[in-house]
Amino acid sequence: MxxxxxxxxxxxxxxxxxxxxxxxxxxSELRPVVVxxxxxxxxxxxxxxxxxxxSGKSMTARTIADALPPGARASGEVLMGGENxxxxxxxxxxxxxxxxxxxxxxPRAFIDPLWRVEDHLTEGLRVHKGMSRADARARAIxxxxxVGIDQPERRIHQYPGEMSGGMLQRVMIAGALxxxxxxxxxxxATTALDVTTQAGIVRLLDRLRRERGLAVLFITHDLALxxxxxxxxxxxxxxxxxxxxxxxxxxxxxxxxxTMGLLAARPKVDxxxxxxxxxxxxxxxxxxxxxxxxxxxxxxxxxxxxxxxIPPLVAVPEGAARCVRATEGSARLSASTQVSSEADVAxxxxxxxxxxx
Amino acid sequence: xxxYVGIRLATTxxxxxxxxxxxFFLLHVGPGNPATLLNGGHAPxxxxxxxxxxxxxxxxxxxxxxxxxxxxxxxxxFGESIAAHSSVSSVLAPRIGLTLLLTAYAVLLMVIFGVAxxxxxxxxxxxxxxxxxxxxxxxxxxxxTYVTGVVLAVLFGVDLAWFPAEGGGDxxxxxxxxxxxxxxxxxxxxxxxxxxxxxxRSAVIGELESDHVFGARVRGFSRRRVVIxxxxxxxMIPVVTIIGAQIGYLLSGAIVIEYAFGLNGLGTLLVESVQxxxxxxxxxxxxxxTTEFLCISLIVDLLYGVxxxxxxxxxxxx
Amino acid sequence: xxxxxxxxxxxxxxxxxxxxxxxxxxxxxxxPKVVVAVSVxxxxxxxxxxxxxxxxxxxxxxxxxxxNPYTGPSAAHLFGQDSAGRDIxxxxxxxxxxxxxxxxFVILIAFVIGVPLGFAAAYAGGWADIAIxxxxxxxFAFPALLLAIVIVxxxxxxFYSAVFAITVTYIPLMGRVVRSACLxxxxxxxxxxCRLQGYGSWRILVLHVAxxxxxILVSQTxxxxxxxxLDLAALSFLGLGAQPPQIxxxxxxxxxxxxxxxxxxxxxxxxxxxxxxVVPLNxxxxxxxxxxxxxxxRR
Numbered sequence: 001m002x003x004x005x006x007x008x009x010x011x012x013x014x015x016x017x018x019x020x021x022x023x024x025x026x027x028s029e030l031r032p033v034v035v036x037x038x039x040x041x042x043x044x045x046x047x048x049x050x051x052x053x054x055s056g057k058s059m060t061a062r063t064i065a066d067a068l069p070p071g072a073r074a075s076g077e078v079l080m081g082g083e084n085x086x087x088x089x090x091x092x093x094x095x096x097x098x099x100x101x102x103x104x105x106x107p108r109a110f111i112d113p114l115w116r117v118e119d120h121l122t123e124g125l126r127v128h129k130g131m132s133r134a135d136a137r138a139r140a141i142x143x144x145x146x147v148g149i150d151q152p153e154r155r156i157h158q159y160p161g162e163m164s165g166g167m168l169q170r171v172m173i174a175g176a177l178x179x180x181x182x183x184x185x186x187x188x189a190t191t192a193l194d195v196t197t198q199a200g201i202v203r204l205l206d207r208l209r210r211e212r213g214l215a216v217l218f219i220t221h222d223l224a225l226x227x228x229x230x231x232x233x234x235x236x237x238x239x240x241x242x243x244x245x246x247x248x249x250x251x252x253x254x255x256x257x258x259t260m261g262l263l264a265a266r267p268k269v270d271x272x273x274x275x276x277x278x279x280x281x282x283x284x285x286x287x288x289x290x291x292x293x294x295x296x297x298x299x300x301x302x303x304x305x306x307x308x309x310i311p312p313l314v315a316v317p318e319g320a321a322r323c324v325r326a327t328e329g330s331a332r333l334s335a336s337t338q339v340s341s342e343a344d345v346a347x348x349x350x351x352x353x354x355x356x357x
Numbered sequence: 358x359x360x361y362v363g364i365r366l367a368t369t370x371x372x373x374x375x376x377x378x379x380x381f382f383l384l385h386v387g388p389g390n391p392a393t394l395l396n397g398g399h400a401p402x403x404x405x406x407x408x409x410x411x412x413x414x415x416x417x418x419x420x421x422x423x424x425x426x427x428x429x430x431x432x433x434x435f436g437e438s439i440a441a442h443s444s445v446s447s448v449l450a451p452r453i454g455l456t457l458l459l460t461a462y463a464v465l466l467m468v469i470f471g472v473a474x475x476x477x478x479x480x481x482x483x484x485x486x487x488x489x490x491x492x493x494x495x496x497x498x499x500x501x502t503y504v505t506g507v508v509l510a511v512l513f514g515v516d517l518a519w520f521p522a523e524g525g526g527d528x529x530x531x532x533x534x535x536x537x538x539x540x541x542x543x544x545x546x547x548x549x550x551x552x553x554x555x556x557x558r559s560a561v562i563g564e565l566e567s568d569h570v571f572g573a574r575v576r577g578f579s580r581r582r583v584v585i586x587x588x589x590x591x592x593m594i595p596v597v598t599i600i601g602a603q604i605g606y607l608l609s610g611a612i613v614i615e616y617a618f619g620l621n622g623l624g625t626l627l628v629e630s631v632q633x634x635x636x637x638x639x640x641x642x643x644x645x646x647t648t649e650f651l652c653i654s655l656i657v658d659l660l661y662g663v664x665x666x667x668x669x670x671x672x673x674x675x
Numbered sequence: 676x677x678x679x680x681x682x683x684x685x686x687x688x689x690x691x692x693x694x695x696x697x698x699x700x701x702x703x704x705x706x707p708k709v710v711v712a713v714s715v716x717x718x719x720x721x722x723x724x725x726x727x728x729x730x731x732x733x734x735x736x737x738x739x740x741x742x743n744p745y746t747g748p749s750a751a752h753l754f755g756q757d758s759a760g761r762d763i764x765x766x767x768x769x770x771x772x773x774x775x776x777x778x779x780f781v782i783l784i785a786f787v788i789g790v791p792l793g794f795a796a797a798y799a800g801g802w803a804d805i806a807i808x809x810x811x812x813x814x815f816a817f818p819a820l821l822l823a824i825v826i827v828x829x830x831x832x833x834f835y836s837a838v839f840a841i842t843v844t845y846i847p848l849m850g851r852v853v854r855s856a857c858l859x860x861x862x863x864x865x866x867x868x869c870r871l872q873g874y875g876s877w878r879i880l881v882l883h884v885a886x887x888x889x890x891i892l893v894s895q896t897x898x899x900x901x902x903x904x905l906d907l908a909a910l911s912f913l914g915l916g917a918q919p920p921q922i923x924x925x926x927x928x929x930x931x932x933x934x935x936x937x938x939x940x941x942x943x944x945x946x947x948x949x950x951x952x953v954v955p956l957n958x959x960x961x962x963x964x965x966x967x968x969x970x971x972x973r974r
Contacts, residue, residue: 097577
């Protein structure tokens with residue numbers, strides 16, 4: 001099953017995942033966490049990868065970045081420049097590493113508190129690019145400026161402890177950029193930040209992808225955020241891609257029941273629903289998936305065939321969704337359960353499954 | 358950094374002074390009066406009493422007595438040794454060298470082997486080396502130095518005769534001295550070494566599992582670089598802590614080991630002086646060793662400042 | 676199918692709680708129950724021997740046999756004879772009494788004085804904390820054994836003098852453990868919750884904090900018992916503790932050490948006795964700390 005080219009990737013595809021599956025070693029067994037993922041990120045695109053904990057989104061990123069835990073196994077293809085990263089020799093793979101930048105949720109944990117900012121930033125330059133200390137420092141100052149840190153000549157001598165979280169996040173981005181990657185993986189990079197700082201980081205990422213043609217994979221659990229900034233969004237559930245749509249469409253016209261549930265579950269300022277709609281049950285990871293569609297135990301629109309086989313990705317406007325009822329659209333689905341609005345759809349979800357939570 | 362050094366230095370001097378107060382205080386808190394205590398537990402005759410009164414200002418107020426005593430100390434005058442009938446300093450001087458050599462030897466063994474074993478265990482986790490090292494360290498941490506000392510003396514000194522079992526080789530060359538001091542130093546260092554290696558191992562593992570090491574690995578640096586430059590530096594903090602903590606035990610343990618091996622150092626002198634009630638000597642050695650201890654602690658603290666910038670910025674440990 | 680880089684093996688662990696156990700790691704990450712059980716049994720045996728020593732000794736431990744010094748183990752003397760021909764086995768059994776009594780006194784007194792001081796420092800805060808902590812630091816300025824030796828020098832060499840001296844060095848240790856544990860607990864949200872409900876400091880302390888630090892306290896106390904035993908034996912070894920005709924393992928060791936050229940075996944028994952008491956205590960202390968803690972923390 002090839003990826004959804006219909007989603008309209010702009011320009012060349014810098015990073016392509018084809019049927020990527022990853023399993024982790026639990027005890028003496030291998031349990032799947034990522035199953036058959038197809039994903040494209042083009043140059044200059046910001047692509048969102050959305051899911052809750054256990055969905056496999058972080059593991060997907062780690063598979064790309066060659067940062068899996070001991071004993072884990074990955075299959076499929078991670079293609080960059082035509083080569084499959086998963087099939088390379090260790091040496092070659094490590095040589096490719098600078099092309100993939102990765103930033104994380106907690107900059108304080110990922111930057112060594114005992115090193116100065118300068119040391120952190122110049123390390124990549126000196127090791128991977130063979131720059132001299134002086135050249136690397138000059139470049140580092142430029143980078144700090146690029147990511148929007150003022151007084152870079154002063155900041156460069158400081159320790160992480162002397163900087164705020166938002167600033168440190170920018171430093172982490174600078175570090176990732178220093179070796180000129182073509183792909184940037186942002187794993188919950190804005191989750192721990194307050195809204196204002198978050199906006200600043202997002203603007204920065206946006207500028208970087210435009211100016212440098214960086215391919216950004218933006219991983220988050222916040223679908224609304226992804227909708228706001230991403231050209232295209234992939235939604236993951238239980239290790240699989242369940243929906244891929246353009247950023248705009250996924251908000252207005254979700255086609256997978258899980259996505260619908262995620263969107264409806266956000267509290268709305270203007271609505272007066274009696275209860276906060278939630279999706280019944282808890283999210284699962286790939287290793288706990290039942291037979292058939294992984295979402296079917298929680299799905300308000302489940303049909304008998306959903307229990308039997310995993311639905312293929314079905315084309316829908318500006319994307320695809322992995323649901324046998326994907327083409328029905330939310331209007332028709334609502335009609336089939338005899339309620340009239342989107343908010344009420346989600347309410348119906350809670351009312352039909354009448355367990356009190 | 359300078360501010361940090363300043364604060365630490367001032368604190369050390371303060372504690373040193375306070376410790377002299379305690380030692381002084383003990384003299385007056387013991388049974389009988391100070392003169393009796395200084396005279397080996399016997400009430401002094403008139404002449405001796407007159408000497409003590411003059412030397413220690415015993416008819417002055419307590420604070421004055423302290424100052425007089427402190428004044429003498431700072432001039433290097435520790436009083437008279439009743440056993441040796443000469444000044445305490447003359448009795449101490451020839452023995453200091455051996456004690457310092459023994460202690461230094463033991464500290465080196467503890468640091469070099471303890472850290473090396475710990476790092477190797479931590480990096481090559483769960484292999485046979487690690488298993489052996491961990492079992493070994495668990496055992497030796499619990500065994501006291503003098504027990505080890507005696508057992509080692511028996512095993513290697515008497516039965517196998519690899520090393521001399523007694524004496525400090527005072528008359529020989531440096532090599533002879535070291536030869537004689539090897540068993541004692543090993544005995545002294547062993548239990549601390551075991552502890553240091555265990556802590557080092559945990560620290561190294563903790564660092565290797567940390568997020569920032571993960572971050573370094575993700576940035577594509579070689580394993581060698583990541584281990585050496587990223588993991589090891591952070592792991593040194595708890596290691597320096599434990600080394601600093603063990604120095605006190607090493608200094609105390611040196612006393613016991615010297616006695617056990619019949620070495621001619623300050624330790625044996627101390628014990629003999631206690632048994633012989635030669636109080637002035639006891640006081641002097643106590644002060645000397647405490648000063649040594651505080652100086653080493655200061656050096657360790659300064660090392661912290663070098664390794665961990667957070668400490669420097671905060672101006673001192675909480 | 677490509678395996679993830681085996682070089683990463685040593686450096687990475689899964690972010691989620693999917694840690695896997697490697698071969699041998701169980702041995703290193705927690706003591707097998709067998710070891711702890713054996714330790715407890717050993718301790719019980721030794722304490723029993725100490726209590727019933729007068730009833731089970733084959734010989735009077737102080738009766739000399741000067742014609743037969745430094746003999747090795749034999750049918751008549753299971754552990755051999757020491758420098759004055761006295762039966763070593765009997766001396767070991769009798770020696771257990773003082774060797775155990777000493778640390779008991781030390782720990783009891785240090786506990787009774789140190790623990791309240793630690794609580795006071797942690798809870799009263801302010802001046803009390805500063806004063807108490809400084810007092811502790813002052814004692815910590817001296818290497819412990821050295822301070823003990825000076826105290827013994829001041830008060831004369833005897834069993835009680837040694838106990839007193841060592842106790843002085845342990846009071847701040849106990850106090851510091853309690854203070855640190857309390858300070859850690861104080862940061863926890865449940866304490867703040869109690870305070871918001873209007874509970875007074877003492878109530879919070881006694882009903883809530885004390886039980887929580889109980890585990891740490893018991894474990895540390897056990898460990899300190901072992902260390903106090905070693906320290907007291909060290910003083911005896913130096914001839915500064917219990918004096919003859921009193922018997923304890925430290926002085927036995929020293930005595931044997933002097934005759935080490937004549938009989939190496941005389942050293943073994945007191946050494947073993949000490950080790951067989953201290954090592955199990957270490958294991959038990961560790962077990963107390965770890966027992967069911969994993970379960971508690973997952974609650």
